[in-house]
Amino acid sequence: MENARPLPSYLVQRFHGWKATAYAENKAWYRRLADEGQRPRAMMISCCDSRVHVTSIFGADQGEFFIHRNIANLVPPHEPDGNQHGTSAAVEYAVTALKVAHIIVMGHSKCGGVQGCLDMCSGRAPQLEEKSSFVGRWMDILRPGYDRVKDITDEDAQSRALEKEAVMVSLENLMTFPFVAEAVKTGDLSLHGVWHDIGEGSVEQYIPGKGAFVPV
Amino acid sequence: MENARPLPSYLVQRFHGWKATAYAENKAWYRRLADEGQRPRAMMISCCDSRVHVTSIFGADQGEFFIHRNIANLVPPHEPDGNQHGTSAAVEYAVTALKVAHIIVMGHSKCGGVQGCLDMCSGRAPQLEEKSSFVGRWMDILRPGYDRVKDITDEDAQSRALEKEAVMVSLENLMTFPFVAEAVKTGDLSLHGVWHDIGEGSVEQYIPGKGAFVPV
Amino acid sequence: MENARPLPSYLVQRFHGWKATAYAENKAWYRRLADEGQRPRAMMISCCDSRVHVTSIFGADQGEFFIHRNIANLVPPHEPDGNQHGTSAAVEYAVTALKVAHIIVMGHSKCGGVQGCLDMCSGRAPQLEEKSSFVGRWMDILRPGYDRVKDITDEDAQSRALEKEAVMVSLENLMTFPFVAEAVKTGDLSLHGVWHDIGEGSVEQYIPGKGAFVPV
């Protein structure tokens, strides 16, 4: 693997700073976590977006959240076809091996993946329709959501609505996994859908009774 | 979606605490990031494991790292077959849309996914071989790495070796993506492989000249 | 005291979050409580167990409960021998200085201290019988309760019964304190015994007329 390079020095320096401070202060706990294993209370599914950090927003320290991050925080439908499904593997591990008590799907404002879905489904981005486009094929998961927002004329409102649809589609797809549906039924697992406005710092959560997202 | 529930109150309280402190202190920057878009310098590919937080270890704040987290920080080989490939979509978006300058793959000690691969490939976990096992099918990505470590008798040393193989396999698979190989060739993108000992707090990086991981 | 270390940063952040939200919202009341003194209506005696929080279960805010927490929520018999008795000091302060109107002893399911008592009294844990075992010598308080449950064969039922005996023994020992017996006689103080199932979330209370614990 002759293409690998040493880390850029700015990251090396920051690592050494972390090792001498945060790691040193918490060494006893980190060693215990290493020896005894993780027992996270919740699984978070959020976007890869660099502006979204669930550990900050929810004050989570090492050992608290099992975090899966992908484009647009999407969960595909259950499809046990013997192919490689990374998100499905993460959910399966969290629910059946780690037995998390919560799965929280968090969408966010200004999501590039969601914007790509809008562009693709509205015909503005034909390259995303190509078989070779990984982003396009991944955003196919959100097509059912696009159908529900395609008539919204205001662009910002439409983006916001599709970002929230991404959360809803993921929650519905989670329920297609038998081990998820079973754990929800027995009360061993609860599902939560939230949407975060990265500029305003606010968080809204889906309330079934209202059928809408409401500020937390 | 009648199965969704409100967030547990301990997370709500922590969010409000974050909003009133960290968000309030950084509001100007977070608003700019929201308005102008993200421009992360690096993509991090790390494990979902609750004990691993690259933002802590490398002191990254909002806007710095585009972070994809999956089971055992694996990247599958390039396979533009029209199916949904979440990790491939994340890499495609990072390299072609965001034009990140670095992709850093970070493995870690005590990785449950890697342990699952060891169990599966050694015959100790037949259920992971089943077509319906998402974790098993995902860990198939690491089989080439297993072949290189299967004769190591000490269990800890074998786990550690396979954790590092996960990083190497991912780096090699990244190079099978034409847009990655192209950007590496022109010098617009560099790849990095690191392994983190979560109990000791140390980080090692792969140095091609040595053909091994060396403490940072 | 060169061994003291700064607080881990996750606690510092959570504190700052609390200060900016819950404290800020309640500042007027907290300042009054600080200036005028506490006037709690009840003393709670509960276990140190991390899963038991009487302030949550009974919705108590700052100023409401004077809370003493020890291993297995035990109260030793009155013994004014000039030695240091922390629980006795807490009871004395609550009854004679703060003049609380209620003392509530709350036991709970899965109590580690009670399990230790079972192991010790049944001979399964000889190390707890040693003079140097603080936990063992503390659990001696519960020996009278063990005698009443030792013939119960079902393990879960026996643990549950001894957890409730811990509450009863504590209530009986409270009555050996003259200032407690006096205040109960004049009607200035009432005693209450409850048991909380931490998994089911239920609470049972001791009803003398029934001679048993009954769901609240």
Add this chain to the structure above:
Amino acid sequence: MENARPLPSYLVQRFHGWKATAYAENKAWYRRLADEGQRPRAMMISCCDSRVHVTSIFGADQGEFFIHRNIANLVPPHEPDGNQHGTSAAVEYAVTALKVAHIIVMGHSKCGGVQGCLDMCSGRAPQLEEKSSFVGRWMDILRPGYDRVKDITDEDAQSRALEKEAVMVSLENLMTFPFVAEAVKTGDLSLHGVWHDIGEGSVEQYIPGKGAFVPV
């Protein structure tokens, strides 16, 4: 035990409210904690004072803190004399059975126990010197701290200083427990001393390098 009474109805109502809301939202996690046991990261030693709730201040939810509360958050010196020592039992359980990573001693402003110690040591409260005074005998633990503050003339400053001495004396006494000193030496346990101003909402922590308490 004919003296026990049913819970006051205001507490029953609050319990039912908690059961229907907070418990219901977190049932999956609470059941897991009940089944698998507690694994608290830290032990908190704080005062019984009704105005001090470490779970609020540090945003701790069920399962996070093993909490021992006594008068003036004191830890007596190690004394394995075969008598009942409740605080020593709590520390022994936390360190040797639960293997907590941190012990945090938190003192606070306007502490009644500390005021009692000032009154007793200065001769203003002869009744606290009596053999039969549990509070007096408990506050004997703090006499070494009184000697260090007895010449401070301003009353508020003297109280504040003795409240901080209570934290220091407890930390020093913790180190007299062999299992504590051993765990500190191997890096498996760290000790922390903090003082909380209940009116102002602030927290200060002891920094050895400065030999003083400094705002967090």
